[in-house]
Amino acid sequence: MANLNILHGVFFLVSVQYVAANEVPRSCEDVLGHYAGTVFKEGVYTIDPDGAGGVDPFQVTCTTRDDIPGHGVTLVPHQFGVEPLPQHYQGPGERSRYASFDYKPTEEQLDSLTRISGKCRQYVRLSTIHSENFLKSPWWMSRQGWNMTNWGGAPTNSSKCACAMQDRCDGENMDCNSKLNDYLLRNDEGFLDDKRYLPVKQVPVGDLDDDGEEAFLMVKPMECYGDMVSGPPTEKCLCSLHAEVKGSTKAGPLLYELPYLIYGQGHNDVWIDDGNRKKKVTDVYPQFFNTRKRRQLLPSISVASGISPECFNALQSCPVDCERLAKLTLATKPLTTKITNGGIQKPLGQMMCENAGVTIPPPGSRIVAFYKTAPACGFSGSSTHLAGNTTICCNVFTLPFTNQVYNYFNEKCVQNVDLGTIFGSG
Known part of the structure; x- marks a missing residue:
């Protein structure tokens, strides 16, 4: 058994070296493909979405997800890591705070990844207590630095959150739970999934100037998977x-x-x-x-x-x-x-x-x-x-x-x- 484990370890090492050194995969979909019939292991890999002669290759984390089986998922974490903790904001203090997120890949490198990926998404959650949010633009800032007005689970620039799309917001005629300015914990969460503008670069958190006002912000890494299908032009x-x-x-x-x-x-x-x-x-x-x-x-x-x-x-x-x-x-x-x-x-x-x-x-x-x-x-x-x-x-x-x-x-x-x-x- 010991010899088998050694052989498996050698195979894994050779496979990683083959992927990283010889073919430079376009994304984690390609990485997963190299492990067909063997054991795939989550880790950091170098990818080159637009191939030789384009933007420089860069490092990402490759993993899988239970809700999207069969896909190698390309994770692009920000400075808070692959499994970030919620950021806690509490009053009194400045009325508005700004959470910024930095990514190692350049805008051009991120663009090359989103272009060849079938889908990209990024989970966001804002939990508030007596803190009124989503009243004015921006709700978040795109990778290009553009002001966006929607939250996870709602269409691009729709000025809505997921609860409005599912007709289950806490308040009557509300588009987001975080617009309710009371002392109950209110949550707005879901995936932003318009890959043209991901990942999230900044999120403003407002109404934190008084005692008792709190907000918890979670922004997870961007996840890309699948290949862009070029259907017949119609x-x-x-x-x-x-x-x-x-x-x-x-x-x-x-x-x-x-x-x-x-x-x-x-x-x-x-x-x-x-x-x-x-x-x-x-x-x-x-x-x-x-x-x-x-x-x-x-x-x-x-x-x-x-x-x-x-x-x-x-x-x-x-x-x-x-x-x-x-x-x-x-x-x-x-x-x-x-x-x-x-x-x-x-x-x-x-x-x-x-x-x-x-x-x-x-x-x-x-x-x-x-x-x-x-x-x-x-x-x-x-x-x-x-x-x-x-x-x-x-x-x-x-x-x-x-x-x-x-x-x-x-x-x-x-x-x-x-x-x-x-x-x-x-």
Whole structure:
């Protein structure tokens, strides 16, 4: 038996060295996979979620959980450890206290982990006695430093706690138990599970300036598990370029139809459809996601519960992505650039003017990107200005004798321009 124990110990050591030194697992799911058919042991491992050439590998704690069997769970503890104790606050003193949580991985490293994980969650609990909380923003602060207004067990920025979602709050018409300012122990607890904003960086605890006011705060490590499933792209974001309606936020005449953006389940599972075939957006525009605005999308819309991941991605990302697609489309193409349309080469501005079919007199109209989600997710439309001051002028000319109306691009964008000037023969 002693020899068997020695052999088991040697096997475990070799397995850890193999995982750590030779393949550098992406997450604890991979670590668990290496122990298939053997004994998995909780411990500290080095992971590299985005692989070689990305952000530096970093250390996490790998474990399992009874409520999510079959998964290797990646724990990211803060400075208070893997099994932190509740933090106790008591009055009298400053009315508001701020509990901050520091993590060894950088924001970029945390981002790489949450992106490849199917789910991430972080258990939080606030217990209060005669201490009124959750009355104003923020309720907690995200890893990006953004103010969030929800608590464990409630949707992102819903201004609710778990008890409201389950219709079991202690007080009538209450969204959180901790809003009750009495001498009974009140608890609000549950998992924050929007991985885009985890882990928790700070929690304010309020109403601690008088005797008898107490609060107990528990924030456990972030837990990530599973793999991000990239489902087939389904939900469409309709993007187009329009002439700006002066004095209005509405988009005017259509100038140019951009390819559809189609969303799958993953954060970066975005495809482009030009009417001929679908391609990964990064195959067409490799730098599509490389903007801080795209990487750190903050919820700005109200989304009904139960909506599909594809719909959420479309509703959330469509405005930013349409603007990005428009900028990339025009980034290296002045309006005088000749493009092929229907087998005929013509300036981009000429094609836009033909599409618009109206006069756009000098000094011209700015070009705006217009977005609209497909019906399956509910319509939502708006316009956003492109960077710089890209303007277009169009003239309408009636041909003699035939009375045929002809739209042409006025690249000079000045008053009283004739056809000869436009086409460079005058």
